[in-house]
Amino acid sequence: MPVRIILLRAVNVGGGGKLPMADLRAIATDLGATDVRTYIASGNLVADVPSDPDAFDRSLEQAVEQRFGFFRDVISRSPExxxxxxDAHPFEIVEPKFSYVSFLAGVPTPAALEKARTHETHDDRWDVIGSEMHIRYADGAGRPQMKSDQIGRALGVPGTARNLNTVRKLIELAT
Known part of the structure; x- marks a missing residue:
């Protein structure tokens, strides 16, 4: 079974999408995952999943919605x-908690990228490489100068962001 880093979008943020990590681990196990681990309470899961990771992701979305009554996108990647x-992060890393990778559900179209680039970013920076949006906030995510939610909507594919500290920890847990 392949090891996957599984990310749920908008879990336990802003008072909505409350999903206890013990329940998430139990749901993943019920769906056939093994060696299931979570990291912090924001929807980060590392597990060995049955042979088709995309089918597992869709099943996890459905199971979370059935159990908790809200839909959350599930996006997963291999540790590699x-x-x-x-490794592809294109910006200088001054402070890892100010730099993010947003894992996208697909590759944005050239037209969507062009539309997204019309949004003002001031000193914040972003770029898309493949199916990841890389972000560097000048003053941290708590005080963004750009509207990353508007840029994300313009890209036309859902995504979920993690700061580089979290990304590194998830890689460590998965290897």
Missing amino acids: QVRDAL
Whole structure:
């Protein structure tokens, strides 16, 4: 079974999408995953999944919705893909908690990228490499100068962001 780093979008943020990590581990196990681990309470899961990771992701989305009554996108990558995304980060890393990788559900179209680039970013920076959006906030994610949610919507594919500290820890847990 392949090892996957599984990321749920918008879990336990802003008072919504409350999903206890023990329940998430139990759901993943019920779906056939083994060696299931979570990291912090924001929807980060590392597990060995049955042979088709995409089918597992869709099943996890459905199971979470059935059990908790809300839909959350599930986006997963192999540890190698996550490491490659980290290595490809195009911006100087001044503070790892100010730099993010947003793992996208697909590759944005050229037209969507062009539309997204019309949004003002001030000193914040972003770029898309493949199916990842890389972000560097000048003053941290708590005080963003750009509207990353608007950029994300313009890209036309759902994504979920993790700071580089979290990305590194997930790689460590998966290897």
